[in-house]
Amino acid sequence: MATPTRHSIEDRQREYEALVLPHLDRLLGFAARRTATLVDAEDAVQDTCVRAWAAFDQLRDPRRVRAWLYRILRTVLSESVERQTRRAQLLPLSRLDNVHEALVTTATDGVFDALVSRLDREVLEAALQVIPHDFATAVELHDIEGFTYAEIADTVGVPIGTVMSRMSRGRRLLAAVIAERAREWALGAPAEGQPRRIPRPS
Amino acid sequence: MREFWHNAVPRQLPAQWAQETEQHEAIASLLGAYVDGELPAETMGQLDGHFAVCRRCSREVRLLRALAAGLGQTRGPVGSAALQTRIRQAVSATSAPPARSHPLRRGLGVLTLWRALALLTMLATGGFITTQVTSRRAAFPAVSTVAIDRDDLLDSLSTRWQALATQDLPGRARDLDAVRSALGVPVTPLEGPGLTLARAWTTSVTGELMGALAYRHDGRLLMQFIVPGAVSAPTGALRAALQVAPLVTASSDSLTIVVWNASSGMHVLVGPDSPDMLRVLATTQLRMNGANRPRP
Numbered sequence: 001m002a003t004p005t006r007h008s009i010e011d012r013q014r015e016y017e018a019l020v021l022p023h024l025d026r027l028l029g030f031a032a033r034r035t036a037t038l039v040d041a042e043d044a045v046q047d048t049c050v051r052a053w054a055a056f057d058q059l060r061d062p063r064r065v066r067a068w069l070y071r072i073l074r075t076v077l078s079e080s081v082e083r084q085t086r087r088a089q090l091l092p093l094s095r096l097d098n099v100h101e102a103l104v105t106t107a108t109d110g111v112f113d114a115l116v117s118r119l120d121r122e123v124l125e126a127a128l129q130v131i132p133h134d135f136a137t138a139v140e141l142h143d144i145e146g147f148t149y150a151e152i153a154d155t156v157g158v159p160i161g162t163v164m165s166r167m168s169r170g171r172r173l174l175a176a177v178i179a180e181r182a183r184e185w186a187l188g189a190p191a192e193g194q195p196r197r198i199p200r201p202s
Numbered sequence: 203m204r205e206f207w208h209n210a211v212p213r214q215l216p217a218q219w220a221q222e223t224e225q226h227e228a229i230a231s232l233l234g235a236y237v238d239g240e241l242p243a244e245t246m247g248q249l250d251g252h253f254a255v256c257r258r259c260s261r262e263v264r265l266l267r268a269l270a271a272g273l274g275q276t277r278g279p280v281g282s283a284a285l286q287t288r289i290r291q292a293v294s295a296t297s298a299p300p301a302r303s304h305p306l307r308r309g310l311g312v313l314t315l316w317r318a319l320a321l322l323t324m325l326a327t328g329g330f331i332t333t334q335v336t337s338r339r340a341a342f343p344a345v346s347t348v349a350i351d352r353d354d355l356l357d358s359l360s361t362r363w364q365a366l367a368t369q370d371l372p373g374r375a376r377d378l379d380a381v382r383s384a385l386g387v388p389v390t391p392l393e394g395p396g397l398t399l400a401r402a403w404t405t406s407v408t409g410e411l412m413g414a415l416a417y418r419h420d421g422r423l424l425m426q427f428i429v430p431g432a433v434s435a436p437t438g439a440l441r442a443a444l445q446v447a448p449l450v451t452a453s454s455d456s457l458t459i460v461v462w463n464a465s466s467g468m469h470v471l472v473g474p475d476s477p478d479m480l481r482v483l484a485t486t487q488l489r490m491n492g493a494n495r496p497r498p
Contacts, residue, residue, distance in 0.1 A: 028281045143274055
């Protein structure tokens with residue numbers, strides 16, 4: 001392996017910054033939804049960038065830099081913060097499936113329409129913190145980060161059919177969690193002036 | 203839930219209901235991909251036909267679209283200029299060339315063969331830090347230096363350096379402000395040609411909270427440990443040496459250790475560089491910040 005000259009390293013670093021730094025905000029957002037504090041998220045992103053630089057030669061196709069960065073970030077997060085801070089409790093998935101089924105098959109439109117009209121960012125972010133990690137990741141990568149199914153498969157390292165399944169199941173679980181907790185989160189028909197009680201992620 | 207099942211299957215025979223349920227389950231697995239436009243056009247057309255007669259599936263599509271739209275509004279925090287600066291500095295400090303790819307190669311890059319042999323020799327002989335009386339050279343700044351024999355704290359810090367040199371530096375890279383805040387003392391990184399601060403974190407060695415600053419110096423790892431308020435903490439030979447000279451050195455076959463006291467506490471510099479080089483770095487900082495001579 002030839003030792004790169006200072007000039008070639010500087011060129012590589014410029015290329016690296018041009019490719020990586022535009023994704024910083026998105027990486028930070030993804031990390032922030034998985035860490036307890038913004039400081040932890042920034043640390044994870046910094047680690048990701050340093051690892052990306054150290055492995056920069058492994059990026060064969062610059063067009064895939066985004067998926068590559070998220071793959072590194074997921075590794076960084078899985079090694080530390082994420083396991084400790086997220087989804088400590090087990091969800092009764094079969095019950096949530098039933099809740100979802102009841103929601104889309106209910107005889108009247110009132111409940112369904114009320115819920116759909118209240119699916120805003122705040123509610124969805126809270127629900128994302130609750131559903132199992134694999135499903136949440138697939139949904140976030142697609143709906144928030146704008147990845148295609150093929151890019152998600154590449155990032156997460158699963159077949160595209162699995163991505164499709166996780167997307168469907170993840171969204172169903174999101175809807176079910178929101179429906180189940182509608183009263184707890186004061187989503188139904190709040191009294192005049194009553195504030196919402198959506199818990200912030202711990 | 204009983205009410206739901208009652209509503210879901212009104213006036214249907216069980217066989218008919220089961221067939222429709224099975225069909226819906228198969229279709230339901232495609233609805234997410236339908237909403238996201240990830241299905242072939244032919245399949246999309248078939249599903250459109252189904253939605254025209256199926257309230258359940260058309261509702262589900264509505265729900266999925268509302269979920270996707272809501273999530274699409276999500277905006278995370280914006281990376282600050284300070285974070286970008288931190289990242290640029292950290293990347294610059296990672297002196298390993300970008301062509302570092304294979305784990306084995308990476309490991310060998312950090313722990314070179316001669317260093318591994320030196321480590322094995324030291325462990326086999328049991329002598330880690332040996333006395334080395336250093337003589338000042340003409341070009342070296344005129345700061346008096348004494349050398350010492352073994353010291354438990356310095357042994358521990360040497361061992362810590364060996365561990366850090368063979369693995370990735372601690373992953374939770376904090377910035378200097380976090381270290382300053384944790385230690386409660388001013389922390390000024392060393393400065394010198396080719397020297398770059400790579401990481402800073404807090405750690406505990408032999409029960410002492412200390413700051414750990416990792417530098418890259420021409421590809422070599424250099425560690426600075428800062429024991430806050432430890433002007434009078436050292437014992438034995440180290441304490442005695444610090445009372446007679448601003449700089450104390452110790453060395454092994456492959457590592458040099460330089461110790462000095464400053465207003466922020468006791469500083470220990472450990473690295474594979476030459477004793478002269480580490481003393482230059484230490485002296486520079488001593489002169490910038492002013493030595494804090496130990497209390498009698």
